[in-house]
Amino acid sequence: MASSTVTSAQPDRPPRPNLAFRRLRGKRSPAEFAAAVRRAAREIGERVSCDARYVGRVEAGEIRCPNYAYERVFLHMFPGRTLTDLGFAPRSSVRGRQARAAEDAPPARTDRVPRATTETRGAREPYDTQTTQTTRTTQYPYDRHDNNEESDVLRRAFMTSGATVAAASLGPLGFAHDAAAAGRPLRRAGAGHAGALEEAVRRIRLLDDRHGADGLYRRAAAPLRTAYALLDAGATRQATADRLYAGAGELAISVGWLAHDSGRFDDARSHYAEALATARMTGDPALEAHAFCNMAFLARDAGRPREAVRAAQAAQRAARPLGSARLMSLLALREAGGWAGLADRTGCEQALIRAQALFGQGPSDADPEWMSFYGEAELEGLEAQCWSTLGDWPRAARHARRAAGLQDPHFTRNLALYSAELADDLARGGRPDEAAGAGMRVLDLLAEVQSSRIHTMLAGTARVLLPHRRASGVSAFLDRHASLPRIP
Numbered sequence: 001m002a003s004s005t006v007t008s009a010q011p012d013r014p015p016r017p018n019l020a021f022r023r024l025r026g027k028r029s030p031a032e033f034a035a036a037v038r039r040a041a042r043e044i045g046e047r048v049s050c051d052a053r054y055v056g057r058v059e060a061g062e063i064r065c066p067n068y069a070y071e072r073v074f075l076h077m078f079p080g081r082t083l084t085d086l087g088f089a090p091r092s093s094v095r096g097r098q099a100r101a102a103e104d105a106p107p108a109r110t111d112r113v114p115r116a117t118t119e120t121r122g123a124r125e126p127y128d129t130q131t132t133q134t135t136r137t138t139q140y141p142y143d144r145h146d147n148n149e150e151s152d153v154l155r156r157a158f159m160t161s162g163a164t165v166a167a168a169s170l171g172p173l174g175f176a177h178d179a180a181a182a183g184r185p186l187r188r189a190g191a192g193h194a195g196a197l198e199e200a201v202r203r204i205r206l207l208d209d210r211h212g213a214d215g216l217y218r219r220a221a222a223p224l225r226t227a228y229a230l231l232d233a234g235a236t237r238q239a240t241a242d243r244l245y246a247g248a249g250e251l252a253i254s255v256g257w258l259a260h261d262s263g264r265f266d267d268a269r270s271h272y273a274e275a276l277a278t279a280r281m282t283g284d285p286a287l288e289a290h291a292f293c294n295m296a297f298l299a300r301d302a303g304r305p306r307e308a309v310r311a312a313q314a315a316q317r318a319a320r321p322l323g324s325a326r327l328m329s330l331l332a333l334r335e336a337g338g339w340a341g342l343a344d345r346t347g348c349e350q351a352l353i354r355a356q357a358l359f360g361q362g363p364s365d366a367d368p369e370w371m372s373f374y375g376e377a378e379l380e381g382l383e384a385q386c387w388s389t390l391g392d393w394p395r396a397a398r399h400a401r402r403a404a405g406l407q408d409p410h411f412t413r414n415l416a417l418y419s420a421e422l423a424d425d426l427a428r429g430g431r432p433d434e435a436a437g438a439g440m441r442v443l444d445l446l447a448e449v450q451s452s453r454i455h456t457m458l459a460g461t462a463r464v465l466l467p468h469r470r471a472s473g474v475s476a477f478l479d480r481h482a483s484l485p486r487i488p
Contacts, residue, residue, distance in 0.1 A: 015060060015061030015062050015064070016061045017059060017060055017061050018058055018059050018060070018061050018086075018087035018088070019087065020085065020086060020087030021058050021059055021086055021087040021088075022059045022087075024078065024086065025055070025059070029052070030052035030053075030055040030056055030059075031051070031052040033055050034050040034051045034052050034054065034055050036077070037050040037055075037070075037073055037074075037077070038050055040073050040076050040077045041069075041073045043076065044072060044073065044076050044277075045273045045277070046069050046072055046073055046270065046273075047069070047266065047269075047270075048069050048070055048073060050070075050073075063088075064088060064089040065083065065088050065089050065090070066083075066088065068270075069270060071083060074086055193230055193240075193244065201247060201250045201251050201254055201370075202369075223251065224248075224251050224252060224255050224271075227244070227247065227248040227251050227252075228248055230244055230248075231244055231245065231248055242282070245278055245281075245282045245284070246282070246284055246286075246287055248278060249275040249278040249279055249282075249284065249287040249290075249291070250275070250287065250290070250370065252271045252272070252274045252275040252278065253271065253272060253275045253290055253291060253294055253370075255271050256268045256269075256270075256271030256272045256275065256294060256298075257294060259271060260294070260297070260298050260301070261451055261452065261453050262451070262452045262453075263452040263453070263456070265298065265301070265302050268294075268298050269295075269298060269302075272291055272294050272295045272298065273295075275287065275290070275291040275294075276288060276291040276292065276295070279291055285318045285319070285321060285322060286319075286322055286368055288315075288318040289315045289316075289318040289319035289322065289327065289331070290315075290368065290370060291315075292311050292312070292314045292315030292318060293311075293312070293315045293330065293331055293334055295311040295315075296308045296309075296311035296312035296315060296331075296334040296335070296337070296338065297334055297337070299311055299338070300334075300337045300338055300341055303341075305337075305338045305339075305340070305341025305342045306338065306342060307338075308334065308335075308337060308338030308341060309335055309338035309339060309342070309347075310338075311334070311338075312331055312332075312334035312335035312337075312338055313335060315331045315334065316328060316331045316332070316335070319331060322366055322368075323364070323366040324364060324366040324367045324368065324371075325358045325359070325361035325362070325364065326358070326359065326361075326362075326363055326364070326367045326371060326374060327366075327367060327368060327371060328354075328358045329354075329355045329356075329357075329358035329359040329374075329379070330355070330371065330374050330378075332351050332352075332354040332355035332358060333351070333352070333355045333379070333382045333383070333386075335351045336348045336351035336352045336355060336382075336383075336386050337382065337385060337386055337389070339351055339386075340385075340386040340387075340389035340390050341389055343390070345390055348386055348390065352383055352386060355379070355383075356379070359376075359379055373411075373414070375406070376406050377402075377403045377404075377406035377407040377408075377414065377418065378403070378414070380399045380400070380402040380403035380406060380418075381399070381400065381403035381414070381417065381418045381421065383399045384396045384397075384398075384399035384400035384403060384418075384421050384422075384425065385421065387399060388400075388421065388424070388425055388428075393425050393426075393428045393429030393430075394425075394429055396421070396425040396429075397422060397425035397426050397429055397431075400418055400419075400421040400422035400425050401422055403418035403421070403422075404418040404419045404422055404438075412445055412448045412449050413449050413451055413454075415445060416442050416445040416446065416449045416451070416454050417451070417453070417454055417457075419438050419441050419442045419445070420438075420439075420442045420454050420457040420458050420461070421457065422438045423435045423436075423438035423439040423442060423457075423458070423461045424457055424460060424461045424464070426438060427439075427461045427464040427465050428464055432465050432468035432471040432474050433471050433472040433473050433474065435461060435464075435465060435474075436465065436471070436472070436473035436474045436476070436477040437473055439458060439461055439462075439465075439477045439481065440473070440476070440477055440480070442454065442458055443458075443477075443480055443481065443484075446484070455484075458481060459481075462477070462478055462481045462482075465477065465478060466478065
């Protein structure tokens with residue numbers, strides 16, 4: 001799961017020393033203990049930057065509850081213990097109105113949502129802050145986001161982006177969340193919980209297709225926490241347990257994608273790793289292939305093309321027995337993206353040829369449900385990205401134009417993405433007037449789409465077009481782009 005800093009609802013309350021944590025450190029110095037924390041993190045694929053100062057702040061009680069990345073590391077270091085055993089406050093007691101009531105604080109206003117620090121911050125920085133509100137000065141879409149708002153009653157709307165999905169509509173999953181938030185033991189999960197979890201995954205994917213990731217990510221983490229609480233509670237039947245593990249893994253990938261698409265790469269990597277661990281534990285090759293598929297895409301976007309190739313190849317090994325030509329086609333495209341990042345034109349072309357041949361075999365009953373987005377438009381769009389990475393702008397523009405033309409207009413986010421790719425390819429290919437026209441079409445769609453990826457692409461296009469302001473339509477595009485509000 002994503003690392004998320006949890007802050008105190010009353011930062012001026014005197015901290016209580018964490019004596020339990022101090023006892024666990026034993027005779028080791030804070031620096032030695034911090035080194036042990038970093039080693040434990042590497043063992044489970046986490047990335048934390050623990051140092052002596054962080055250890056000191058925990059022991060002094062300044063950090064009442066660690067972020068999720070540190071939580072996983074500490075529970076790995078001290079198996080069988082809970083956060084309470086380690087001297088931390090329950091997570092529910094340091095967030096929202098319930099925490100303030102429990103601490104005899106003045107009643108909270110019901111028209112305001114408490115603020116927490118950034119989801120990504122915990123993955124990059126070892127210090128959990130006590131600040132409940134920070135000022136964001138984001139200048140670029142991929143700058144780290146501070147001041148994220150989350151609901152303090154998680155059974156309220158768990159995600160919104162032009163549409164609202166109430167947690168109560170998740171049926172048994174919503175009730176399970178209420179029990180977990182209240183600290184009550186969860187009943188063993190049944191088929192209804194598994195079905196609600198699968199439906200949550202579908203709804204997240206649908207809203208992402210229509211509206212983009214930025215408005216969904218912060219709230220989608222709530223059902224993911226509930227999913228893993230259900231796994232801990234156990235299931236009434238093995239078939240239900242298998243569905244719960246698969247559903248939790250798919251939900252982790254979906255939440256990871258929301259983080260990925262909104263520029264929170266560290267959070268995305270953590271979610272994908274958790275999904276991969278779930279797949280490995282349960283021997284689920286379909287989930288493993290999906291996790292590696294997204295890890296390859298993330299590695300490409302994060303500037304690690306060789307890792308992208310290796311992850312895509314690992315996904316193909318996992319997926320081969322599943323019998324889905326469409327899945328193998330998508331994974332070949334993920335590999336092609338990695339080869340393009342390595343400037344290996346031959347490797348890229350070979351992977352693209354495989355992807356096209358496999359796609360030509362058509363759909364089958366073996367195709368995973370999550371691949372509903374993968375049609376001819378996505379094939380063209382991903383190929384356009386490969387040629388763009390290789391610097392073949394005319395060829396990239398041809399494929400991007402086809403992708404935009406083939407895309408179902410109901411899936412606004414992808415239509416905006418392909419149009420943004422087209423605008424950028426045209427701009428870099430020396431066709432500024434056409435680029436401005438394509439850029440204008442993207443701007444028309446941004447009222448319905450919240451995606452840092454698309455904003456970043458459009459910002460790059462605007463920079464390329466600046467020297468061509470006098471070309472037809474370019475000035476109007478640049479002026480309109482400059483008037484866009486900052487990404488929240």
